Amino acid sequence: MTSNVSQAPEELPPPRLALGAQTWRECGYLLMGLPVHLVAFCYVLLWIYAGVLLSITVIGLPLLVLGLLGCRRLGAWERSRARAMLRLAIDEPSPLPRSRGAGFFAWLWSGLKDPVGWRTALFFVVGLPWAVFAFCVTLVSLVVGWPALPWLARWLTNVDRALVRGLLSPSDGLERRIAELELDRASVSDTASADLRRIERDLHDGAQARLVALAMDLGLAREKLTEDPEQAARMVEEAHGEVKLALQELRDLARGIHPAILTDRGLGPALSTIATRCTVPVTVDVELTTRPAEAIEGIAYFTASELLQNVSKHSAAHHATIEVWRTDDRLMLQVTDDGKGGAHATGGTGLAGLAERLAAVDGLLAIHSPTGGPTTVTAELPWRDRTAVEGASR
Structure with a gap:
C-alpha cells in the first residue's frame, strides 16, 4: 500500500542582484x-x-x-x-x-x-x-x-x-602645447646662452689673445727701432703676420654668427660655400623662387652646416647631396650621404640638439640611417616670406 504524501517544496531565499x-x-x-x-x-x-x-x-x-x-x-x-x-x-x-x-x-x-x-x-x-x-x-x-x-x-x-x-x-591640447612652447623657449634660450659663451671664449682665447701679443710685440719693436733697426723690422713683419691671422679668426667668428654671403646672396650661394669646406664632394641643389624670412633662412643654413660637419667627421662617405625646396608652407632641407650609416638622435648627440632647436620653431628633423648607409636627414621648417616679415617689421 503506497502512501501519497506530498512534501512541501523547499523554500529558497529571495533572489538578489549580484553587483560587480x-x-x-x-x-x-x-x-x-x-x-x-x-x-x-x-x-x-x-x-x-x-x-x-x-x-x-x-x-x-x-x-x-x-x-x-x-x-x-x-x-x-x-x-x-x-x-x-x-x-x-x-x-x-x-x-x-x-x-x-x-x-x-x-x-x-x-x-x-x-x-x-x-x-x-x-x-x-x-x-x-x-x-x-x-x-x-x-x-x-x-x-x-x-x-x-x-x-x-x-x-x-x-x-x-x-x-x-x-x-x-x-x-583641447592647448595647455599642453603652451607647456611645450615654454620648454622650447627655454631650450632656445639655453642654446643662445651657450652660443654667446662660445663667442666670448673664442674672442678671449683667439683674436683677443693674439691682439694682446701683437701689441706687446709692437711695443718691443718700437724700443728696438733706434738700437737695432733690422731686428725691429723683423718684429714688425712678424706682427704683420699676426694681424692677418687675427683678421682671419675674426672673419671665421663672424661667419659662425651670420655669414655675409647668406645676407647678401641667399641660401643657395651660402650652402655652396659651406659645401666647399666639407671633406667629401657635395652636390647642392636649391630650388627656391623666393627667399624665406631671414630667421628661417639662417636656421636652414646652420642646420645644413652642422649636418655637413657630421658627414665630414662621422660618415666615412664618398659623396653627399644637399637639396632645398619649398612644399606649400614648409621649407624642406635634405642632406644625403653614401656613408656607413648608423646616425641617430638619441643619447645627447649633436642631432638631438639640432632636433630640439628645430622643434623650437615648429620644425621637424627626420633621420633615416640604416647600418651600412645611406643616411638621409630631412629638416622641415615653417615657411615665412621675407617680404611679409619685413613689411610687418616696418
Missing part, C-alpha cells in the same frame, strides 16, 4: 562626492571672498594666486579619485609656466590668469548641487532600489565623467 566591483566603485564615488564637493565648495567660497575683500591691500592679489594653486591641488586629487574609482583615463594639465629670472609681478600675473585653477574652482562650484542630488539618489537606491542600482550608478557617474573631462582635463 565597478558598480561598487561607482557607488563609492557618488557617496564620497558630497563631502568632497562640500569641503571644496567652502574652500573656494572663502578664498574668493577673502581675496576680493583684500584685493585693495597688498595681500589680496597674492592670496588669489595662492588660492588658485590650492584649486590646482584639489583638482589633481579629484582626477586621481576619478581614475581610481571611475576608471577614467584623464591626463594632467600643464603645470603653471615658470619664467626663469622673472620677478614677483610676473609670477602674480601668470598665477592670476591660470586657466586650470579657475576651471577647477568652477568645477567644485557647479558640481555641489549635482553631488547632493547624486548622493541622495544613490543612497535611496542602495536601500530600496537594488535591481536598478547598476544602471543608476552608471548613468549618474557618466555625468561626473563629463564634468571631470570638461573642467578638469587639459583643454
Whole structure:
C-alpha cells in the first residue's frame, strides 16, 4: 500500500542582484562626492571672498594666486579619485609656466590668469548641487532600489565623467602645447646662452689673445727701432703676420654668427660655400623662387652646416647631396650621404640638439640611417616670406 504524501517544496531565499566591483566603485564615488564637493565648495567660497575683500591691500592679489594653486591641488586629487574609482583615463594639465629670472609681478600675473585653477574652482562650484542630488539618489537606491542600482550608478557617474573631462582635463591640447612652447623657449634660450659663451671664449682665447701679443710685440719693436733697426723690422713683419691671422679668426667668428654671403646672396650661394669646406664632394641643389624670412633662412643654413660637419667627421662617405625646396608652407632641407650609416638622435648627440632647436620653431628633423648607409636627414621648417616679415617689421 503506497502512501501519497506530498512534501512541501523547499523554500529558497529571495533572489538578489549580484553587483560587480565597478558598480561598487561607482557607488563609492557618488557617496564620497558630497563631502568632497562640500569641503571644496567652502574652500573656494572663502578664498574668493577673502581675496576680493583684500584685493585693495597688498595681500589680496597674492592670496588669489595662492588660492588658485590650492584649486590646482584639489583638482589633481579629484582626477586621481576619478581614475581610481571611475576608471577614467584623464591626463594632467600643464603645470603653471615658470619664467626663469622673472620677478614677483610676473609670477602674480601668470598665477592670476591660470586657466586650470579657475576651471577647477568652477568645477567644485557647479558640481555641489549635482553631488547632493547624486548622493541622495544613490543612497535611496542602495536601500530600496537594488535591481536598478547598476544602471543608476552608471548613468549618474557618466555625468561626473563629463564634468571631470570638461573642467578638469587639459583643454583641447592647448595647455599642453603652451607647456611645450615654454620648454622650447627655454631650450632656445639655453642654446643662445651657450652660443654667446662660445663667442666670448673664442674672442678671449683667439683674436683677443693674439691682439694682446701683437701689441706687446709692437711695443718691443718700437724700443728696438733706434738700437737695432733690422731686428725691429723683423718684429714688425712678424706682427704683420699676426694681424692677418687675427683678421682671419675674426672673419671665421663672424661667419659662425651670420655669414655675409647668406645676407647678401641667399641660401643657395651660402650652402655652396659651406659645401666647399666639407671633406667629401657635395652636390647642392636649391630650388627656391623666393627667399624665406631671414630667421628661417639662417636656421636652414646652420642646420645644413652642422649636418655637413657630421658627414665630414662621422660618415666615412664618398659623396653627399644637399637639396632645398619649398612644399606649400614648409621649407624642406635634405642632406644625403653614401656613408656607413648608423646616425641617430638619441643619447645627447649633436642631432638631438639640432632636433630640439628645430622643434623650437615648429620644425621637424627626420633621420633615416640604416647600418651600412645611406643616411638621409630631412629638416622641415615653417615657411615665412621675407617680404611679409619685413613689411610687418616696418
